[in-house]
Amino acid sequence: MYKIIYTLLYKEILQEFRSKEILTLLFIFTLLVLIIFAFSLGPLFENMEVLTPAILWITFSFAGVLGLNRSFHSEQEEGALRGLALAPVDPGVIYLGKTLANFLFISIIEAIALPIFVVLFYFPFQRPALLLFLVLGTLGFSIVGTLLAGIASNTRRQEILLPILLFPLLVPLLIAVVKGSQLLLMNEPFEKTLNWVRLLIVYDGIFFIISYLTFGYVLEE
Amino acid sequence: MGLKVVLKAQGLGKDFGLKRVLDGVELSLSSGDLYGLFGPNGSGKTTLLFLLSSLMRPGRGKLLLNGREVRKDPEEFRRQVGLLSHQTFLYSHLTARENLLFYGRLYSQDNLEKRVDGLLERVGLKTESGDLVHTFSQGMRQRLALARAILPHPSILLLDEPYSNLDIQGCQILEEILLERKRDSILLIATHNLDKGLRIMNRAGILIGGQIRDEVDGSLDGFKENYLNRIENRP
Incomplete structure (x- = not known):
């Protein structure tokens, strides 16, 4: 199983390294949105600790949707999704490979965008626990997003359908990461954010199990 | 047999x-x-x-x-089962060889590299094995798709x-x-x-x-x- 996951992940990385489709698109979009937010809010806006996590996650969510819309593009070009479906591999493993690739690509963009965000918004990134929210949030986004991107890739209106399906399901996740991050930025103790951390872990776990078990139906004609 | x-x-x-x-x-x-x-x-x-x-x-x-x-x-x-369809099931940003290696690994094939090289030669794509598929003509893609379909020795x-x-x-x-x-x-x-x-x-x-x-x-x-x-x- 690990060999297959490695094979799928290596293929995704190799393709992205060659085409640079997802990372370039995500980086330009993220940068533009952050700059627009920075200019429109100005440097001395109030309630920074309330606003900045929301700005960050709005930016990452919209950029992430763009990336997810492209994530099955290589499988659509020459029907390779059927090639994967035909392979003697558990569909859940194929889902896992795709999810890890999406998680990796979104994380790379976050790693590049975060320093820019810190500078533009004077974001006090002093609490390491913020990283925990970032990782759990990105993981949940990739888990739900990969399943829905797979479903949407079988339709003609993929670009429209994916955000319509995805954003309602992301509401609990977005509330948890934004609220948790706000508490940390208000210098509250980490213990006060634990309920949000638990919610994120449960959200990621439930959606992972559902997606892993149902991805076979996405591959089926 | x-x-x-x-x-x-x-x-x-x-x-x-x-x-x-x-x-x-x-x-x-x-x-x-x-x-x-x-x-x-x-x-x-x-x-x-x-x-x-x-x-x-x-x-x-x-x-x-x-x-x-x-x-x-x-x-x-x-x-x-091997299937050669209207669509080639290939990845255009991978080379011919990488495509076959990828599918071979999904089928857990033994002696994969040797088998892939043999198949590329069999379908007349040995010299193009390191070229990206998106540079291939339709005919070359079809040959590669044939190699992909027979790669796992399907019965x-x-x-x-x-x-x-x-x-x-x-x-x-x-x-x-x-x-x-x-x-x-x-x-x-x-x-x-x-x-x-x-x-x-x-x-x-x-x-x-x-x-x-x-x-x-x-x-x-x-x-x-x-x-x-x-x-x-x-x-």
């Missing part, structure tokens, strides 16, 4: 919305069969191949491999219009590969190209009205006339 394989379709049916594409297809294939499935455009040949490969779930009927229902162990069944090889985009040399390679594999495998070719198809086949049938009709076994004399009559007289 491998074990004899028997693939049976019993009453296979498939609807797309209100349109009935396949209506109780009965088909029995065994190792050594080189079966030609003929039919006009839109007769359901591709749909039947998708059902026979387990890519698509039938609306009615069942598919049996050596008497055992395929859906009970789809992974084991897929290990034995059931399903080919949908395999001659399309192939040049004379490509067609010759294809036919040589089919004749090499005939003894140990089930080979099913769906095409509407009668002249090319009938040269090498030992069984044939016409898919029309959602069912297979006028099956012939052994001598295919008179099959072409029969087929043309069917096409002309269809409702």
Whole structure:
């Protein structure tokens, strides 16, 4: 199983390294949105600790949707999704490979965008626990997003359908990461954010199990 | 010589919305069969191949491999199936060699590198093995797709219009590969190209009205006339 996951992940990385489709698109979009937010809010806006996590996650969510819309593009070009479906591999493993690739690509963009965000918004990134929210949030986004991107890739209106399906399901996740991050930025103790951390872990776990078990139906004609 | 394989379709049916594409297809294939499935455009040949490969779930009927229902162990069944479709299933930003290595790893193939190099040479793409697929012509992609389909040594090889985009040399390679594999495998070719198809086949049938009709076994004399009559007289 690990060999297959490695094979799928290596293929995704190799393709992205060659085409640079997802990372370039995500980086330009993220940068533009952050700059627009920075200019429109100005440097001395109030309630920074309330606003900045929301700005960050709005930016990452919209950029992430763009990336997810492209994530099955290589499988659509020459029907390779059927090639994967035909392979003697558990569909859940194929889902896992795709999810890890999406998680990796979104994380790379976050790693590049975060320093820019810190500078533009004077974001006090002093609490390491913020990283925990970032990782759990990105993981949940990739888990739900990969399943829905797979479903949407079988339709003609993929670009429209994916955000319509995805954003309602992301509401609990977005509330948890934004609220948790706000508490940390208000210098509250980490213990006060634990309920949000638990919610994120449960959200990621439930959606992972559902997606892993149902991805076979996405591959089926 | 491998074990004899028997693939049976019993009453296979498939609807797309209100349109009935396949209506109780009965088909029995065994190792050594080189079966030609003929039919006009839109007769359901591709749909039947998708059902026979387990890519698509039938609306009615069942598919049996050596008497055992395929859906009970789809992974084991897929290990034995190769499909050459209208689409090549290739990744355009990978090289020819990387594509075959990728699929070979999904099938957990032994001696993969050697097998891949041998196949690339067999389909005449040895010198282009390091080129990205998006630089390939349609014919080269079709050759590579053929190599992808036979890579896991399938005992059931399903080919949908395999001659399309192939040049004379490509067609010759294809036919040589089919004749090499005939003894140990089930080979099913769906095409509407009668002249090319009938040269090498030992069984044939016409898919029309959602069912297979006028099956012939052994001598295919008179099959072409029969087929043309069917096409002309269809409702």
